[in-house]
Amino acid sequence: MNQNDQIVRILLVGDSGVGKTSMIYSLVFEEFHESVPAKIHEISIPGEITPANIPTVIVDYSAQTQTEIELIDEIKKASVICVVYSVEDDATIQKISTYWLPNIRKALGENHHVPVILVGNKSDAVECSSIDSVLHFLHQYKEIEISAECSAKTFDNLIEIFYYAQKSVLHPLTPIYYQEENTISDQCMVALKRIFKICDQDNDGILNDLELNNFQVYSFGSYLLSQTFDDIKYILKSMIPDGVSENGITFSGFIKLLTFFIQRGHHELIWIILRKFGYNNHLGLDDQYLNPDIKIPEDCFIELSSRGYSFLSDTFKKFDKDNDGALSPNELNELFSCCDAPPKWSSECDYRYCVHTNEKSWLSLQGFLSIWTILYQRFNVMFYFYFILSRIDSLQSYFSYTVIKDNRLDLHEKQTPRNVFLCHLIGPKGCGKSSFMRRFLHHNIKINNNNNHPQQHQLNQKNQSFKNSNHDDNEPKNIMAINYNDFVVNKITIYAEDKYLIIKEIDILVSNQTLKQAELFCDVCCLMYDQSNNSSFAIIASVFNKYFQDSKLPILLVASKKDLPIVRQQFPIQPEEFCVLNKLTPLHKFSSISFENQSSREALEVYEKLVTMAAYPSLNKLVHLLLSKPVSSWMAKNLQFLPHENTYFRVGIGVATLAIISVFILRFFRPN
Structure with a gap:
């Protein structure tokens, strides 16, 4: 109570x-x-x-x-x-x-x-x-x-x-102390260990004078004098020699000090501390911390703010003790060791198949930040994590709100301030969707047709794990259902801004398959077919005509397996012409096979296109216009009605402006 x-x-x-x-x-x-x-x-x-x-x-x-x-x-x-x-x-x-x-x-x-x-x-x-x-x-x-x-x-x-x-x-007293044994209870010990870790900001296992004073101020609202610290250390050292080190108080000393207060009848001090750090009478984290009542306006989307990403980056660095840029399983366990119930992904290594990892399948900083972009709507998971290192600031300051419209994209806006975008990857089985998603996480790995190559073997193993764990049934799942093998997420930088793209795979088993509403709800859609299979394109063309022909959703058609011979598709309109007729961004050809002369920039190009289309939806029609009409004839047609005396001046300005815009746009949307 x-x-x-x-x-x-x-x-x-x-x-x-x-x-x-x-x-x-x-x-x-x-x-x-x-x-x-x-x-x-x-x-x-x-x-x-x-x-x-x-x-x-x-x-x-x-x-x-x-x-x-x-x-x-x-x-x-x-x-x-x-x-x-x-x-x-x-x-x-x-x-x-x-x-x-x-x-x-x-x-x-x-x-x-x-x-x-x-x-x-x-x-x-x-x-x-x-x-x-x-x-x-x-x-x-x-x-x-x-x-x-x-x-x-x-x-x-x-x-x-x-x-x-x-x-x-x-x-x-009963929840925190075993009277017959004169020791702190097991549950209370877990809680106090977590509190000690929170206060141990430099993660050295010792509370120095500054950390002790911060703990004192936060718990009781008052400072302690330097002489008081010295007295406490002196008394502790006489009771438990290893409770005090040269730099401060150890965890055993911290526990001995609190036990001393309980035994002197001042166990209310322990409860003041516990409640300050979010515990209830049953020594569980209080529901108001795990499930905060944060009011989100209708039609709003919640994202981590830049401050939130900084907090996560600092946390990663704090527990990356060997400074190798990745969290080993032991380091990740240590990070979540003081949580009552660590998130599922941290204990079962599910993250290996949905975010970036190093060559040992350890979680990189990029992958660590990526996975938290998926969890921003699951406040209870974030709070488990938040309480490990932060206690004073409001959690809401680590989130930013972004308004979205009913159709998820507002084409009247020049761009969206959001930083996280959802892409649905739709295509027939076997067209290369899983490889497309794996390549998104490992675009720097050079892969060829030699399956004995160690990095090729690692990627194939991940692909197989992804395929085996994905699509156990035909029922579409929300990405927040927390099956971490259903999607991938990674960071993409466009125009010097970091964006996060979540790609979720949707299999089309038959051409007349019905897509559910959740499968149509995304920021950008990638329709993929296998250019070496003559019946592949007809399936996604049917999906487009049924669901996306009259939609304002940005659509990118991708021809996969460009390293294989191209065949004519069994469809009245061929893919390139299909894009022109439907005013789509030109067809992008993609291969998950890397070549020696291929840069990581080229490997990222298709993903940059998807993020740019989602972030700048109003540019999609302009892209089609620039890439599908000859500039000279188009300019002549639209400038013939200008007053004669201003024609040359306006044509000059128009051509210069159009050239700048063209370079700007073609950088991301040029045909392959």
Whole structure:
């Protein structure tokens, strides 16, 4: 429970005559009454007059006036339960384990999280403590926070009982500490390890003075003096020699320090720390952190901002301890070691088939940034990661919002400010789509027809893994379904700006295949056919005529396997003419086979075209116009109506302008 979440509801249960009602009377009226009713009505105490400053309701239960059903109902509503017994009556002590605790578990379940306090009343009537008589219950029932004695008659320890009841709700001891073993609980140890890693900004396994002060300020809102740090280190070193190093406090010293606070009864300090770093009473990350309520306007698209990419780059470099430009499996595990549930892709190496990796299939920085562009809509995954290294800044600052229209592209705009684009790669089976996607990730690898070449073998292995894992059924999947073998993503730089292109493959098994709405929802579409197969083009031509002929979506036709002999397609219109008639960007010919004289720039050309078409949708018609009409005749036709006296001047300006635009556009859209 967080301090502002709810009212603390304290329920007192126990046998008749143990003094439950007397305890409440003495607390509220500050005087002892020899004769009290069997049950008192609920007592509401305003927060401002309680030690913990929390509104509190005290509930009295009486078996004389209430049924067992009512008991169960009250137990379910309670924030904390005080089981009261009489220190001078052994029978009431026995009833703790034979009746009260079993009934509490019956109502709440064996593994409930409602704290229980054993209260021995009438301590003024005996000389010896009864704590030893109930101590074994604490080991048997983990929900019991403490056992304490008080006297409603002399007020001895009475206020402290109710204060501790509040405290056990706000700062429960049981989840964070094993009392019988005098050690921090396993769950709490995991949480504190994560917090230590967050604060260890230089990742050296030690909290130096600056990191300790940042931790102190963030957790408690105050600085510590240099002398205080020295005192803490001195005390720690006397308790645990390896808890302090020359540069600061080690993890073992950090744990020893927090254990010391718990053992001195100040475990609320640990809860202040835990809650600051997003933990709830059950030591799980709070839902408001894992599933933030970020309002995204309708028709809006959310992307990582430049600050978000910087954060990810810094994180990558922090855990790339050998500085080889890639995260090994061990380094990646270390990065996510303090997450309660690391993302699936990090543990199963699914990323190897969808983003850029090095020759060892380790995640490169480029691949690391790419995979997070896919995850930007899955806030819970991002938050697992975000909390590893960042804690103070708002996560929203790492995202930027980009408005998109209903049809995903606004052709009235000169360009889109977005940086992430989705391309659907559509074509018949066997036309080379998987190779096209693999080449997108490994455009620098020189590949020839020698399958024994090690890099060729690696790429073939990845292609086969991709094919085996892709398209288990014909049901299209959203790219966010997180099957990391369904798509590839990589960075492309156009006009000195980094853009990310996600390519998702869609198989066309028959020419009349029906595409679902999700398969038509993209920023740019790449229709691919095999130029060496005479029946291949007819399939994508049919798809275009059925779905894209009247669409404003940018379309690029790609003839794959250009290294193989070209054959005439069994379709009335051949591909080049088809592009002209439908005012499409000229046909691009592609081969996944690299040649010795082919530069990485040439290997990237088709992907640059796709990104440019998505980022600058308004240029697509101009591209077709420039590449399909002779400039001289087109200029003559459109300038014949100019006034005679201005013709030469305007023609000169027009030709110069058109030449500049042509060079600008042809750089990306020239025919092969």
